[in-house]
Amino acid sequence: MEVVATDGEARAGVLRTPRGEVETPTFMPVGTKATVKGLTMEEVRRTGAGIVLGNTYHLYFRPGVEVVQEAGGLHAFSGWKGPMLTDSGGFQVFSLAKTRRISEEGVAFASIYDGSPHFFTPELVVEVQEALGADIAMVLDECPPHDADYGYHAESLRRTARWAERCRTAHTREDQALFGIVQGGLHRELRLESLKRTVELDFPGYAIGGLSVGEERGAMLEALAYVASGLPADRPRYFMGIGDPVGVVEVIGLGVDMFDCVLPTRLARHGSALTAAGRLNLKNARFRRDFLPLDPECGCEVCAEYTRAYLAHLVREDELLGHRLVTFHNVYFMEELCRRARAAILEGRYARWAAEWRGRYAGS
Amino acid sequence: MEVVATDGEARAGVLRTPRGEVETPTFMPVGTKATVKGLTMEEVRRTGAGIVLGNTYHLYFRPGVEVVQEAGGLHAFSGWKGPMLTDSGGFQVFSLAKTRRISEEGVAFASIYDGSPHFFTPELVVEVQEALGADIAMVLDECPPHDADYGYHAESLRRTARWAERCRTAHTREDQALFGIVQGGLHRELRLESLKRTVELDFPGYAIGGLSVGEERGAMLEALAYVASGLPADRPRYFMGIGDPVGVVEVIGLGVDMFDCVLPTRLARHGSALTAAGRLNLKNARFRRDFLPLDPECGCEVCAEYTRAYLAHLVREDELLGHRLVTFHNVYFMEELCRRARAAILEGRYARWAAEWRGRYAGS
Ligand SMILES: [Zn+2]
Ligand SMILES: [Zn+2]
Numbered sequence: 001m002e003v004v005a006t007d008g009e010a011r012a013g014v015l016r017t018p019r020g021e022v023e024t025p026t027f028m029p030v031g032t033k034a035t036v037k038g039l040t041m042e043e044v045r046r047t048g049a050g051i052v053l054g055n056t057y058h059l060y061f062r063p064g065v066e067v068v069q070e071a072g073g074l075h076a077f078s079g080w081k082g083p084m085l086t087d088s089g090g091f092q093v094f095s096l097a098k099t100r101r102i103s104e105e106g107v108a109f110a111s112i113y114d115g116s117p118h119f120f121t122p123e124l125v126v127e128v129q130e131a132l133g134a135d136i137a138m139v140l141d142e143c144p145p146h147d148a149d150y151g152y153h154a155e156s157l158r159r160t161a162r163w164a165e166r167c168r169t170a171h172t173r174e175d176q177a178l179f180g181i182v183q184g185g186l187h188r189e190l191r192l193e194s195l196k197r198t199v200e201l202d203f204p205g206y207a208i209g210g211l212s213v214g215e216e217r218g219a220m221l222e223a224l225a226y227v228a229s230g231l232p233a234d235r236p237r238y239f240m241g242i243g244d245p246v247g248v249v250e251v252i253g254l255g256v257d258m259f260d261c262v263l264p265t266r267l268a269r270h271g272s273a274l275t276a277a278g279r280l281n282l283k284n285a286r287f288r289r290d291f292l293p294l295d296p297e298c299g300c301e302v303c304a305e306y307t308r309a310y311l312a313h314l315v316r317e318d319e320l321l322g323h324r325l326v327t328f329h330n331v332y333f334m335e336e337l338c339r340r341a342r343a344a345i346l347e348g349r350y351a352r353w354a355a356e357w358r359g360r361y362a363g364s
Numbered sequence: 365m366e367v368v369a370t371d372g373e374a375r376a377g378v379l380r381t382p383r384g385e386v387e388t389p390t391f392m393p394v395g396t397k398a399t400v401k402g403l404t405m406e407e408v409r410r411t412g413a414g415i416v417l418g419n420t421y422h423l424y425f426r427p428g429v430e431v432v433q434e435a436g437g438l439h440a441f442s443g444w445k446g447p448m449l450t451d452s453g454g455f456q457v458f459s460l461a462k463t464r465r466i467s468e469e470g471v472a473f474a475s476i477y478d479g480s481p482h483f484f485t486p487e488l489v490v491e492v493q494e495a496l497g498a499d500i501a502m503v504l505d506e507c508p509p510h511d512a513d514y515g516y517h518a519e520s521l522r523r524t525a526r527w528a529e530r531c532r533t534a535h536t537r538e539d540q541a542l543f544g545i546v547q548g549g550l551h552r553e554l555r556l557e558s559l560k561r562t563v564e565l566d567f568p569g570y571a572i573g574g575l576s577v578g579e580e581r582g583a584m585l586e587a588l589a590y591v592a593s594g595l596p597a598d599r600p601r602y603f604m605g606i607g608d609p610v611g612v613v614e615v616i617g618l619g620v621d622m623f624d625c626v627l628p629t630r631l632a633r634h635g636s637a638l639t640a641a642g643r644l645n646l647k648n649a650r651f652r653r654d655f656l657p658l659d660p661e662c663g664c665e666v667c668a669e670y671t672r673a674y675l676a677h678l679v680r681e682d683e684l685l686g687h688r689l690v691t692f693h694n695v696y697f698m699e700e701l702c703r704r705a706r707a708a709i710l711e712g713r714y715a716r717w718a719a720e721w722r723g724r725y726a727g728s
Contacts, residue, residue, distance in 0.1 A: 033677070033678075033681050033683065034674070034677065035678060035683050035685045035686075037683070037684055037685070038683075038684035038685055038688070039685065040685065040689075062677065062680070062681055063652065063673070063676075063677040063680075066653075067652060067653055067673060067677070070653055070655070070673075071655060071671065071673060071674070077671075077673070077674055078674070079669060079670065079674075288427065288431060289430075289431055289434055291434070291435060305443060306443065307435065307441075309427070309431060309434075309435060309441070310398070310435070310441055310442070310443075312427075313397070313398065313426065313427040313431070314397075314399060316426070316427075317397050317426055319397065319399050319401070319402075320401055320402035320684050320687055320688060321399045321401070321402055321403065321404065322399075323684055324402070324684060324688065325404075
């Protein structure tokens with residue numbers, strides 16, 4: 001990771017991976033099961049996305065690691081040729097399972113697919129991610145609920161730190177970077193302890209986890225601010241799970257380089273389009289006879305070719321093409337937002353740009 | 365329509381429309397609601413499709429004729445630039461409505477969307493189709509169940525003939541061709557009576573309706589054979605609603621130029637792919653680790669880029685991309701089948717080609 005410019009806390013950089021460079025800040029579309037809902041990987045590329053995320057939890061069960069491995073890895077299986085990141089599966093284990101049992105050794109849980117029992121250890125998730133073959137892998141962490149008590153957060157972050165060390169030890173692929181994850185909830189001392197323990201392990205990149213999980217926006221930004229300022233400046237910083245445009249502009253302002261979220265693709269499937277002037281709900285009656293593009297300021301191929309009236313019709317009728325076209329636009333919108341943020345950072349006017357952008361978007 | 369070659373009853377031709385020429389025989393993908401499920405119109409073009417069908421019944425309700433008209437017609441609304449055909453909506457009125465009441469004036473029915481009462485007359489469906497603006501429109505016909513009794517078929521075909529005349533009288537757009545439809549069930553005399561009455565009205569093209577609706581294949585082909593031989597040789601012949609590849613090869617052999625069916629797109633959404641060696645059900649376990657293309661003999665972009673294992677994974681997980689990619693392949697398969705049929709006709713070896721093709725496909 002090379003930081004090419006800073007502006008306040010905000011950073012413009014270049015992330016180097018075995019499969020090419022990515023300009024940061026960058027939004028990683030989520031390709032849960034080796035597909036970004038409805039789009040071909042060639043289309044994902046055309047949105048401007050530089051790096052795609054795959055979910056280890058889902059891929060582990062569907063289609064299964066052996067199938068991906070036999071295909072020659074997640075790149076060959078899915079057809080995405082650029083950089084890719086896999087998460088550890090931990091977030092899904094903790095958020096999807098009705099019951100799970102954590103021990104020092106790992107976490108036992110039931111598959112959401114068939115209820116079968118499984119046990120993830122730090123070593124196993126590293127092995128699985130090496131088999132999937134993404135360019136960046138993540139350590140196994142626990143993401144406790146933001147309102148868990150202090151004692152639980154303390155215990156959890158220490159276990160996560162021990163798991164991180166075990167992951168680092170287990171990790172062997174030299175063509176894959178393993179990132180550490182800072183946890184600790186909203187408690188300053190615990191965040192700083194997690195930060196210190198994780199940075200001591202000297203990972204090539206760091207994620208900030210356990211934020212944007214239901215807490216207040218102000219508390220989230222405060223926690224992010226003191227974590228980000230404590231991370232090594234020469235390593236990429238990945239904020240896990242933020243994808244609402246306002247939040248993205250804020251976290252970039254605090255020095256985040258990478259982020260991911262299913263929000264832009266999920267919104268699209270529900271008929272919501274992101275635009276410079278805010279969110280549009282295409283199911284609203286006023287779009288039935290609106291022959292403008294989705295976002296008149298957008299340069300994407302969907303906005304060049306389709307009207308709101310046509311897209312609104314497709315969305316109302318639950319037509320696959322509607323989901324697909326709005327998904328393309330929303331991902332493009334996020335990538336374009338990153339490109340503009342980067343340009344503003346390079347020109348040293350990020351704060352002003354962000355305020356103006358937000359004024360338009362939020363109508364404030 | 366110019367017939368450029370015949371081989372037995374089979375014909376190779378060129379259909380001329382205000383929006384360009386189409387080589388026949390041709391399979392028309394069904395764009396029910398101004399979209400061919402999951403595909404962009406640019407992709408439909410890349411399958412090799414020359415002409416696309418729109419369903420007047422569905423478009424009348426969703427998004428409504430006024431919206432399409434305001435958009436500048438079905439071409440502008442959907443983005444399809446080539447020739448287009450709309451049906452009259454009659455087939456849906458008779459097949460979808462739980463109750464409908466036919467009178468000399470027209471047919472009363474309840475919308476499948478909201479149960480609201482509607483009344484289609486020959487004049488109305490012509491007016492609607494003129495507003496939609498396809499290159500080819502169809503007369504309003506009744507399609508009785510194939511097992512309706514002789515008396516009913518007789519009464520029905522005569523009313524359909526009177527409706528056809530009213531449609532012709534009502535039709536004003538000179539840039540749109542209005543096709544007649546031959547009905548009459550499986551009764552030879554009635555088919556011939558319908559044929560005579562319809563041809564007397566001198567339409568620029570003729571459809572054969574009321575076949576491929578559940579009757580035996582042999583009876584269908586027999587009825588088609590004597591109808592086709594009585595149709596004017598210089599007008600296009602459209603067989604409504606056939607899309608299984610074996611049936612398509614048979615009806616081309618009897619002189620059909622155009623046909624349509626939702627089967628190839630519907631099969632795709634259920635995970636069935638059409639291939640030279642027959643249908644593949646991608647949900648079958650044997651495809652989970654099969655890294656061949658869908659159809660190794662297919663030249664389509666899906667077969668060039670994706671494995672059965674990946675497509676089977678997408679289909680099993682009900683991923684939009686899976687539906688979309690298999691739909692592309694299946695439509696391409698039908699268009700390629702037409703291209704090969706045409707080449708065989710031009711070379712005067714249709715019967716042999718058809719037998720060989722069928723041997724591979726049906727494994728007989
Ligand atoms: Zn756009
Ligand atoms: Zn193919």
